[in-house]
Amino acid sequence: MKGIYFLKIATIGIGLTLASCSDLLDVQPRASIDSVTALTTEDAINAAVNGIYDRLQSTFLYGRDLIAIPEALADNGRATNKSGRLNAEYQNQVGAHFAHWQTSYFAINQANLVLDALPKIDKMSQANKDFVEAQALFIRGLLYFELMRAYTYEPSVELTQVSKGGVPIIKSGVIDATQIKLEGRASINEVYDFIYSDLTGAIAKFTSSGKTATAAFANKTATQALFSRVALYRGDWTNSAKYATDAMATGSIGRFQTTANYVASWRSANQPESIFEIQYQTNENIGVNTSLQTTYTTLVAPGNRTTTGGFGDLVPTRALLDLFDSEKDASGATIPDVRRQMYELGTAGRGTAEIECTKFLGRSGQVNLDNIPVIRVSEMYLNRAEALAKSGNVAGALADLNVIRNRAGLPTVTDLTGASLINEILKQRRLELAFEGHRFFDLKRLGSDIVKAAPVQSITFSDFRILANIPVREIQANANLKQNAGY
Incomplete structure (x- = not known):
């Protein structure tokens, strides 16, 4: 490195x-x-x-x-x-x-x-x-x-x-x-x-x-x-x-x-x-057995189901995928969550095609070579939202929560307090930081x-x-x- x-x-x-x-x-x-x-x-x-x-x-x-x-x-x-x-x-x-x-x-x-x-x-x-x-x-x-x-x-x-x-x-x-x-x-x-x-x-x-x-x-x-x-x-x-x-x-x-x-x-x-x-660096490629790319997906590029790369050893559970689709509008229709776009159908090259996480898809097209975010700024909004909610600062917690929700394409929430507020923060934490x-x-x-x-x-x-x-x-x-x- x-x-x-x-x-x-x-x-x-x-x-x-x-x-x-x-x-x-x-x-x-x-x-x-x-x-x-x-x-x-x-x-x-x-x-x-x-x-x-x-x-x-x-x-x-x-x-x-x-x-x-x-x-x-x-x-x-x-x-x-x-x-x-x-x-x-x-x-x-x-x-x-x-x-x-x-x-x-x-x-x-x-x-x-x-x-x-x-x-x-x-x-x-x-x-x-x-x-x-x-x-x-x-x-x-x-x-x-x-x-x-x-x-x-x-x-x-x-x-x-x-x-x-x-x-x-x-x-x-x-x-x-x-x-x-x-x-x-x-x-x-x-x-x-x-x-x-x-x-x-x-x-x-x-x-x-x-x-x-x-x-x-x-x-x-x-x-x-x-x-x-x-x-x-x-x-x-x-x-x-x-x-x-x-x-x-x-x-x-x-x-x-x-x-x-x-x-x-x-x-x-x-x-x-x-x-x-x-x-x-390029010569530090972890390889096809244990890189994050091979662990999470069979794809080598978004939408390319004709070429198989890794194994896709770990895929999202149905419960997680359903959570991405859980937000509904007044008519009952699903409100699209932009983060759901990071999960797509992989190839059948290793067996049954699965919906896979594509957050790690090879840096600049180099298969199995990814830089790994250890701390992202999104986590800071979620940390502060949870800390404020548990300290009784509802307004501050809602403000941070809505930063994450709005970026995902979800509407602002204003009426959450207590356990309901904390549960929503934890839900957004799960969705935002998944995989x-x-x-x-x-x-x-x-x-x-x-x-x-x-x-x-x-x-x-x-x-x-x-x-x-x-x-x-x-x-x-x-x-x-x-x-x-x-x-």
């Missing part, structure tokens, strides 16, 4: 499986430096940061799993079994869940090594140091949040009788086995406090860095947007609304699209609504059951399968690390 060097530093994952030199700080090699000099120069520090962005491309993270699996585990996606992939997740089988524990902690360790090394770099301007520190703090906060979403309960819905707490907090980097500390799981609130601290620190450093914001890198707007999301999950309505407002105030990135431009925004190389986006990796996490943070159509069984929020299992090798290596209940 953005790599320059191949950093040969052996290290350990949190649970403390020894990783090879190529596991920790690998980026696309163009030159090589050894571990003695690896993080002692500005070029090496920049290369190390680039390496963290590269790791975010992993299939276990944003390359596929954090985007597709939340749709499969919840009620938005239905597995077609055309390749067998994501079928177990769709059925909520035991152990078929997120598996980014080790990858996330490898990346966290990379961020920690950068943060540890920065004060020791002499020939580097303070502005550049601030920019690097801000990026490392943002990414570390982001990854701790992704670990919390998958492996722990949220504070307001914690099932205390079975909860094992949060995740281990690792604050310093390690480069060999002698530096490892076998940490246990911090409390849920301790981890959220740590994430808050990272994001607050990043916002301060981005302010002084003077760097131009771009969605391809961590930036101040993205940090504010992430803070809004984290606070929403924590039930901190004040900060969720505040940071959503801050993120939307800049206007330099994350440009909200009109109804007329909505479909085109998903056909451009870079989604113009992206506040933070994982970007791929972008939110649905399972939204149900989980709300303490909601997952209702699925027969023959697949629904699961209640109290079911242990709501949480992912920590890898067995991590548990075996660390007596202080407690496995989630049921595994």
Whole structure:
């Protein structure tokens, strides 16, 4: 992605499986430096940061799993079994869940090594140091949040009788086995406090860095947007609304699209609504087995049913499609929702043709190569609407809700309050962010059951399968690390 060097530093994952030199700080090699000099120069520090962005491309993270699996585990996606992939997740089988524990902690360790090394770099301007520190703090906060979403309960819905707490907090980097500390799981609130601290620190450093914001890198707007999301999950309505407002105030990135431009925004190389986006170079194509394009659709271009590309492993459920058609006018006719245009009939090249999600159709015609929006500005309107509604600010919540509704082509609503207002916000959140990796996490943070159509069984929020299992090798290596209940 953005790599320059191949950093040969052996290290350990949190649970403390020894990783090879190529596991920790690998980026696309163009030159090589050894571990003695690896993080002692500005070029090496920049290369190390680039390496963290590269790791975010992993299939276990944003390359596929954090985007597709939340749709499969919840009620938005239905597995077609055309390749067998994501079928177990769709059925909520035991152990078929997120598996980014080790990858996330490898990346966290990379961020920690950068943060540890920065004060020791002499020939580097303070502005550049601030920019690097801000990026490392943002990414570390982001990854701790992704670990919390998958492996722990949220504070307001914690099932205390079975909860094992949060995740281990690792604050310093390690480069060999002698530096490892076998940490246990911090409390849920301790981890959220740590994430808050990272994001607050990043916002301060981005302010002084003077760097131009771009969605391809961590930036101040993205940090504010992430803070809004984290606070929403924590039930901190004040900060969720505040940071959503801050993120939307800049206007330099994350440009909200009109109804007329909505479909085109998903056909451009870079989604113009992206506040933070994982970007791929041509030689980083994930391929026909696990890219988001092959996961979601058999199409290679809109409307082209003569050429088959991917497998279309995960397609929208009937319930989701019906929801797009649920808005009626006074005569009872369906009011068209522009977002429904992102779902169309695929090819029969892999079996029965299905209606498929086409949000990811190959950047600039390059099959299986898509940049991945992690945070879009649309989410900020929805975050703020929910936070305001739950704080009793009906007028503010309705205003944000109607921004999303009107862009979709739906009429303004004015008479919703209380539970009816919140339910409509959550409905629009489901429709707006479908197949972008939110649905399972939204149900989980709300303490909601997952209702699925027969023959697949629904699961209640109290079911242990709501949480992912920590890898067995991590548990075996660390007596202080407690496995989630049921595994």
